[in-house]
Amino acid sequence: MRSSPSWALPAPRTAPVPETLQVRPPPRRRRSSPTRRPSRATAGRSTPRPERLRSHGRRHRGERLPMSANASRQDAGLVTLRQAAALWRVLARSGVDEVVSSPGARSTPLLLGALRSGLTVRSVVDERSAAFYGLGVGRAGGTAALLCTSGTAVAHYLPAVLEARHDGVPLVVVSADRPLDRQASGAPQTVDQIGILGAAPLVCCDLGELGPGLDDRSLRWVLRRAGEIVSRARAEAGPVHLDVRLRRPLQPAALPTADDAAGEEEPAVAAPAFVAARPGPGAGGVERLREMLRSSRRPLVVAGPAAPTASGLGPTLARLAESAALPLAVDYASQLRLDRGALPRDAAPGPWRDALLAGLDCRRLVASLRPDLVLQLGRPPVATSWEAAIEEWARRGACHVVVAPRRHDPVSTAALWLQAEVEAVLSELARPQASVLGSEVRDSAWSRRLTLLDREIRRCIEASVADGWHDGAAVRATLEAAEQAVVWLGNSLPIRMANLYAPFAPVATDGGRGPVALVCQRGVNGIDGNVSSWAGVASRSQGGALAAQGAVALLGDVALRHDIGGLELVSRVAERERLAMVLVVLHNGGGRIFEQLPLARAGLDDSTWSHWSTPSPPSFAPVAEQYGLRFVAAEDAAATARGVREGLARPGVATLLQVRLPDDGAARAANGLRAAIERVAEQSAGEGVEGGGEGP
Ligand SMILES: Cc1ncc(C[n+]2csc(CCOP(=O)(O)OP(=O)(O)O)c2C)c(N)n1
Missing domain, CATH: 3.40.50.970 (Thiamin diphosphate (ThDP)-binding fold, Pyr/PP domains)
Structure with a gap:
């Protein structure tokens, strides 16, 4: 039985020790690659480096080894398979509800273990596609674990993992890896997989090697650590990476029957509870926002894309908008314009779809609008022209407030960021009465102007639809x-x-x-x-x-x-x-x-x-x-x-x-619509409905 990594054993007499090992033997615990040391360039990065952990891999004399006892006499492949199944059962208890596996040899024990664990296992050939599929499962409210073999396979997960990190979607990567002694040795299909996904995962953890060499305490650590990390993926809504080393034999001599499975011993590892603190606005933050709303003459509330599973903000937002006279501009992908949980039709007084949300780059329209307070709920709108708009308004003195759990302030204009869930802040604001939020100080010319623009821009859009096929x-x-x-x-x-x-x-x-x-x-x-x-x-x-x-x-x-x-x-x-x-x-x-x-x-x-x-x-x-x-x-x-x-x-x-x-249909329609909207903006300004003077 192996009790320590092979590179720690004395070199065989007949085999010359490579010069590099004589000069600088690799340390047992720490990474030896100089490329891993934080450079000046990376040391102060705002994106935290993923946590990288190594397994204990120690033997403790005299311990009971429920999954590895008599390992020398036992089928090593069977021991590994049972440990893998135990690992999946812990992942399932921590929230994983589907495994998306791509074929490979090194991942065999993990795949067989997943199949025995009771989890749903889907097979997707291409790892890149598998990762995006798992991401979709996460977007719909589930938690998928991706399983792949060693080598380049895990690298194909990167685009989906990046997306998961930046869009707050739980996603668990489980990569099969070669034993440590195969690293940096020229062994086939072997790369350094620890940290291969860069800073994208919340955590990257080397769980060490499964198999008969794993003692009871170390196995308990592996299961517990994996469970904690998956719980974290769900609590913090992001991707995590677990790397599992596996040694031949990769399968048992004979696959155990269902009866064998029933008698399997499993270490008593509960799914550890990991409850991330949800960021809250704090009483002071909401009070500041309330003060701003109370004194704003020309407020504008903007909502960007939100998750399909986001609980309906609609009713609270509608109540606030109506009683506090807050005009709304909501992105289509915010879910707020849909029937379910959406704003009641008559509670949306503002320009729902003014051109600033559509990326038409209507500069005259932007210049003619003069909000003194822009309250952004969640992500910013999709259109890049939004950035120019908020920059322009901030330059003229508008106060930009962002309410979101993550930073969503792409051109650094926010004067206040309430790091909190939007629902939490809106419910606080709506209490005790939204009417104390300053409806009486609103600029009536501003409200009239928005209503007029809303009506006229709708006409332009309808004309554009009627005008042709695009x-x-x-x-x-x-x-x-x-x-x-x-x-x-x-x-x-x-x-x-x-x-x-x-x-x-x-x-x-x-x-x-x-x-x-x-x-x-x-x-x-x-x-x-x-x-x-x-x-x-x-x-x-x-x-x-x-x-x-x-x-x-x-x-x-x-x-x-x-x-x-x-x-x-x-x-x-x-x-x-x-x-x-x-x-x-x-x-x-x-x-x-x-x-x-x-x-x-x-x-x-x-x-x-x-x-x-x-x-x-x-x-x-x-x-x-x-x-x-x-x-x-x-x-x-x-x-x-x-x-x-x-x-x-x-x-x-x-x-x-x-x-x-038609190839040029979209561009033609956009140019026509932009010109029409800019005309509307100019005309309405010319009619004296300007909506307030400079600044707040
Ligand atoms: C992975 C990736 N590669 C490249 C881009 C840059 N990009 C943005 S839009 C686009 C073209 C998309 O074309 P199409 O899907 O035909 O949509 P259309 O522009 O016609 O609406 C490209 C290449 C990207 N966003 N993502």
């Missing part, structure tokens, strides 16, 4: 038809178009109730992994927090090409869950968002421009067929809406609805 009209048709569905809003144009073109009322115009929840990838805004993540969300969408009756995704064609492999998951989830799934791909010539950036006005020739505008093949039909999706093509709004409705009427079937759009 991406915005396709987004409108999709959202109107996506009744009772959870809708994934892809990055790039879809999420921005939704802000401008989503149906106005929370209740869809045809009397239906519209989508039940919206999901988007706004942690780091990648267009990667959207298909796989949507599949993960969809897999949990019928019960739990979402209770949807179908799943729709709105994606650009380049975003779809990034994650074609994810289509395999889509057809599997639709079939397995008996769920209707409709992937609407906006086939517009590829990467049309770039046409709306200043770059497009730089006079680039076609050859240079082709590095941004990247057209897709003429049809996605062959791809749909390959992955088992039903294919439908649409070329106008009516066919798009019909395609979505018919797709949602087919439980168990995944549909790829290809919506063909």
Whole structure:
């Protein structure tokens, strides 16, 4: 039996000791790689380095070894398998409710252990896709553990892990690793996996080596530590990384039967409780905000994207807005404009969809609005032009207040950040009476101006929809038809178009109730992994927090090409869950968002421009067929809406609805709309409805 790492054993006489070991033997506990030492550049980083831990790996004489006793006589593979199953049972008790495994040899004991633990185990070939799928499970309220083999496999998790960290989604990475003595030795499929995901996980922990060499106390430590870390992933809402070293044999001589399993001993390791302190605003913080609201003449409340599982802020916000005369501008992805838990229709006095949320870069409109207080609830709105707006207003003296558990102040304009959950602050503010929040001091010209702008801008948007066939009209048709569905809003144009073109009322115009929840990838805004993540969300969408009756995704064609492999998951989830799934791909010539950036006005020739505008093949039909999706093509709004409705009427079937759009449609519509809105802003200012003077 091995009792210590092989590099600590005396070198065999016949084998020459490599020179480096003679000069500087590796220390037993500490990392030897000089690259790990904090450099000046990294020492003061604001992002905390992940905690890196090593296992104890010690033997204690005379201890009882419930899972390793008589190990020399026992099947070593069986001992490892039992420990792995015990590990999964602790992870399950700590909150993991699904394992997403990608095939490999080194992870064999962990996979066999997961299968014996009673957890649901899904198999996804490509680790990148598996990680995004697990991320989707987390977005829908579950907690997935990703399981992969050693080598490059775990590195493919990085994009999804980054997204999980930045968007506050629990995600557990379990990587199988080679024993320590195989490191830095030229052994195949062996890399240093500790810290391989950089600073993205909340914790990266080397749990050490499972197997007969693990004594009772060390095994208890492994289980307890793993449980604590998973609890932390859930409590703090973020990714964690557990690395588990495994030695051959990777499987038992014979797989144990169910009866054998019943007699398995397991160390008494309770799932440790880990309750993270939820940041609260503190009485002083809320009081300061209350004072600001009391004295503000021209306040504006803005809400950015929120999780689909976020409990409904709507009723409290509506009460506050109404009694304290607070105009609201809410992003479509905030969930607040949906029927469920949303703002009552008549309680939203402000410009719900003024152009500042849609990224049209309407500078005259921004300049003509002069809020003296901007209260931002949660994330900032999606549109980049929001940053210019808040900068401009702050420069003119507006006070920017952010209420969010994490820092969401992208251009450093906030004068006050209440680090707290939005719900907690709103409930405090609403007590005892929101009416004491200064409704009587509001500038009536400001309110009149917002009402006027709201009405006129709505007209502009309706005219834009009626004016022709473009991406915005396709987004409108999709959202109107996506009744009772959870809708994934892809990055790039879809999420921005939704802000401008989503149906106005929370209740869809045809009397239906519209989508039940919206999901988007706004942690780091990648267009990667959207298909796989949507599949993960969809897999949990019928019960739990979402209770949807179908799943729709709105994606650009380049975003779809990034994650074609994810289509395999889509057809599997639709079939397995008996769920209707409709992937609407906006086939517009590829990467049309770039046409709306200043770059497009730089006079680039076609050859240079082709590095941004990247057209897709003429049809996605062959791809749909390959992955088992039903294919439908649409070329106008009516066919798009019909395609979505018919797709949602087919439980168990995944549909790829290809919506063909004119290549320049989105840019033309955006330019027309921007010009119309800027005219409205100028005219309303000219009519003397200016909404207050400079500064507060
Ligand atoms: C992983 C990743 N790569 C690149 C980008 C940069 N990017 C943002 S939008 C975009 C083009 C998206 O094109 P498409 O999906 O066709 O949507 P459209 O712009 O036409 O709406 C790219 C490449 C990104 N956000 N994420």
